[in-house]
Amino acid sequence: xxxxxxxxxxxxxxxxxxxxxxxxxxxxxxxxxxxxxxxxxxxxxxxxxxxxxxxxxxxxxxxxxxxxxxxxxxxxxxxxxxxxxxxxxxxxxxxxxxxxxxxxxxxxxxxxxxxxxxxxxxxxxxxxxxxxxxxxxxxxxxxxxxxxxxxxxxxxxxxxxxxxxxxxxxxxxxxxxxxxxxxxxxxxxxxxxxxxxxxxxxxxxxxxxxxxxxxx
Amino acid sequence: xxxxxxxxxxxxxxxxxxxxxxxxxxxxxxxxxxxxxxxxxxxxxxxxxxxxxxxxxxxxxxxxxxxxxxxxxxxxxxxxxxxxxxxxxxxxxxxxxxxxxxxxxxxxxxxxxxxxxxxxxxxxxxxxxxxxxxxxxxxxxxxxxxxxxxxxxxxxxxxxxxxxxxxxxxxxxxxxxxxxxxxxxxxxxxxxxxxxxxxxxxxxxxxxxxxxxxxx
Numbered sequence: 001x002x003x004x005x006x007x008x009x010x011x012x013x014x015x016x017x018x019x020x021x022x023x024x025x026x027x028x029x030x031x032x033x034x035x036x037x038x039x040x041x042x043x044x045x046x047x048x049x050x051x052x053x054x055x056x057x058x059x060x061x062x063x064x065x066x067x068x069x070x071x072x073x074x075x076x077x078x079x080x081x082x083x084x085x086x087x088x089x090x091x092x093x094x095x096x097x098x099x100x101x102x103x104x105x106x107x108x109x110x111x112x113x114x115x116x117x118x119x120x121x122x123x124x125x126x127x128x129x130x131x132x133x134x135x136x137x138x139x140x141x142x143x144x145x146x147x148x149x150x151x152x153x154x155x156x157x158x159x160x161x162x163x164x165x166x167x168x169x170x171x172x173x174x175x176x177x178x179x180x181x182x183x184x185x186x187x188x189x190x191x192x193x194x195x196x197x198x199x200x201x202x203x204x205x206x207x208x209x210x211x212x213x214x215x216x
Numbered sequence: 217x218x219x220x221x222x223x224x225x226x227x228x229x230x231x232x233x234x235x236x237x238x239x240x241x242x243x244x245x246x247x248x249x250x251x252x253x254x255x256x257x258x259x260x261x262x263x264x265x266x267x268x269x270x271x272x273x274x275x276x277x278x279x280x281x282x283x284x285x286x287x288x289x290x291x292x293x294x295x296x297x298x299x300x301x302x303x304x305x306x307x308x309x310x311x312x313x314x315x316x317x318x319x320x321x322x323x324x325x326x327x328x329x330x331x332x333x334x335x336x337x338x339x340x341x342x343x344x345x346x347x348x349x350x351x352x353x354x355x356x357x358x359x360x361x362x363x364x365x366x367x368x369x370x371x372x373x374x375x376x377x378x379x380x381x382x383x384x385x386x387x388x389x390x391x392x393x394x395x396x397x398x399x400x401x402x403x404x405x406x407x408x409x410x411x412x413x414x415x416x417x418x419x420x421x422x423x424x425x426x427x428x429x430x431x432x
Contacts, residue, residue, distance in 0.1 A: 171383070
């Protein structure tokens with residue numbers, strides 16, 4: 001069988017670079033989140049909604065990972081924060097080196113929070129440490145309540161789970177409680193926020209947590 | 217930068233195995249589809265809805281690819297067709313070898329159609345030929361109308377695009393015409409079906425096409 005898993009030397013090399021990033025973040029006093037989800041779960045919209053609510057109190061920078069196009073960075077920059085795009089040119093995830101290469105674009109000392117939006121993919125980004133403090137999983141209810149059990153690694157490792165698009169619950173077959181139960185089993189200390197970036201429901205709790213965590 | 221793209225020897229080895237699969241399929245006179253989408257776009261539900269409509273006329277087998285769990289194979293087997301599960305144990309896509317290893321579980325000579333449901337991932341499965349006749353992309357409107365331009369390779373290579381969950385269009389911000397335009401630009405000969413597996417709208421056109429294509 002051809003080698004299909006990421007080989008150990010690649011992951012070890014990544015880990016060394018990620019640790020270097022982590023040291024830089026700690027020296028600069030900036031907290032770092034790594035946002036991971038399927039394509040279309042709403043990461044960029046969540047960023048837009050979040051940035052508009054925290055920008056007055058926190059200095060935030062954003063790294064946008066996309067396989068192609070710079071659309072997302074433009075959407076985020078329109079919120080008035082510094083946004084740097086990484087086009088991965090086909091690669092299915094960000095890695096420590098890609099992050100390392102764009103850090104010079106930020107004045108890290110002046111930031112409170114750096115949010116990295118990873119490539120839309122529930123699998124590969126989880127393997128690659130970027131030097132972040134915490135992974136945040138975003139799952140939209142339209143993806144179905146079976147996703148945490150089918151793609152467990154992300155939901156196990158994420159310190160926060162955002163369940164998005166709850167405004168659509170009346171129109172679909174999704175058992176929100178099943179999502180909660182599976183994720184509590186995978187990671188009992190995970191913080192879960194159910195919200196809708198479209199209606200705004202639930203956003204305040206997430207934003208309050210984010211402000212407190214960033215200052216902690 | 218660590219090697220992040222799939223290396224050429226791996227892809228070449230895969231290609232040789234996939235060509236072997238393809239020869240077997242052709243000798244047995246069975247048509248093969250490779251279903252690719254994000255997690256939660258509705259591949260399994262599409263299979264359920266499709267199988268119930270073609271089972272009386274076509275002999276169909278299904279290969280279910282999942283990182284973990286055998287839930288999907290059980291759902292498909294409940295439709296009365298032979299379904300074989302491949303648990304990839306962490307790998308983010310199926311490859312030619314995995315398919316080759318399960319073919320003995322089918323009486324290929326007696327099948328008209330074999331449908332492979334790949335791991336939910338818009339990126340990595342596209343790189344790995346399985347020996348299929350055609351890739352079918354499934355995109356749900358809830359993922360957003362920017363996905364074909366952000367993840368172009370699948371939409372370029374897929375002979376058929378199924379745009380699923382159109383019953384949710386009244387409740388979301390998704391421009392169906394933008395999806396069509398991007399995909400027509402990426403692949404002018406692509407056949408596009410807009411449908412809802414939940415309401416049933418549009419399913420008949422897809423099923424009619426599938427029956428005719430299988431017999432062609």
